[in-house]
Amino acid sequence: MKAITSIQNAYIKQLVQLKEKSRERKKSGLFLIEGIREIELAIKGGYVLDTVLFYPGLFSENELEALTTSQDSTIEISKDVYEKLAYRSTTEGVLAVAKPKSHLISDLKFDTQTPLILIAEAPEKPGNIGAILRTADAANADAVIIANPKGDLYNPNIIRSSVGCVFTNTIATGSTTEIIEFLKAHNINIYCAALQASVDYHTQDFTKATALVVGTEATGLSDEWRVNSTQNIIIPMQGEIDSMNVSVAAGILIFEAKRQRNFK
Incomplete structure (x- = not known):
């Protein structure tokens, strides 16, 4: 499993832009979801997850297996990276990068x-x-x-x-x-x-x-x-x-x- 520990990582910098800028979300066709319930509801709503990121200090691999499938891309992240990406301080150590739907x-x-x-x-x-x-x-x-x-x-x-x-x-x-x-x-x-x-x-x-x-x-x-x-x-x-x-x-x-x- 891939692991990212640095907030200077190019992919992490891209995810920070997804969190902060509507323009980046529209340009990339991706957005961030934070929290177990929110990710579960996105899956239930038929959203496609691009990547799931988790901090093992708050979210275990067993929990990860229950949330994702074997086909999903997963990345282990450090505490510093998680805190850089997390919007709330009370979520459970897991985020997902997802693809939006059309709303025409x-x-x-x-x-x-x-x-x-x-x-x-x-x-x-x-x-x-x-x-x-x-x-x-x-x-x-x-x-x-x-x-x-x-x-x-x-x-x-x-x-x-x-x-x-x-x-x-x-x-x-x-x-x-x-x-x-x-x-x-x-x-x-x-x-x-x-x-x-x-x-x-x-x-x-x-x-x-x-x-x-x-x-x-x-x-x-x-x-x-x-x-x-x-x-x-x-x-x-x-x-x-x-x-x-x-x-x-x-x-x-x-x-x-x-x-x-x-x-x-």
Whole structure:
């Protein structure tokens, strides 16, 4: 088995770039995954692992054998190398280099005639994206769509904050125009969380093919969403502010849809 002990190793320097730079992830077609649960979810989600790296002081060869197959490339790394690559101080001594999937909206398909989709337009904070993905996983949504994405899905902060749900959700990306065209072509009702021309969210029927669309807290949704919606909806506020965290709003809306569908 190959071993790397120096943080000056050229391959390790490349992996540091994968961790830190979206441009390098896109250029190389690779990204880093950290932690046992996250790697297991990536494997479950059908992701292809290029290499698995482990620090034997935290992760044993027996654990490695349980996680990988005989065909997987594995590298033993030193403590210094592991600490250079690790994003968190509490992970279990194992990382993987993986290949991303395509997330084109044109490739999105459903196994049901009444899909439940969660859409976020231009979310900027990785923590919010991760929380949205966790919410979608908890609700067993049929898909999450990111409109006008500001970064790539394989940012370590998104992987961490989603606790690996970025690998198990069906995710698509595209421009707002492309996504609206896709939804209309598939006869999917569009419910936009917006203040303008809106009704209380719980008055709508979410049992049919449904897309729930949320925007950023700062600017909300673009006009293109609002004018193309089946109905704009609002979560009534009873305090002093007129909005809430986007991931919280997404959770309220999607679980109302699940309630109407009797959590099927």
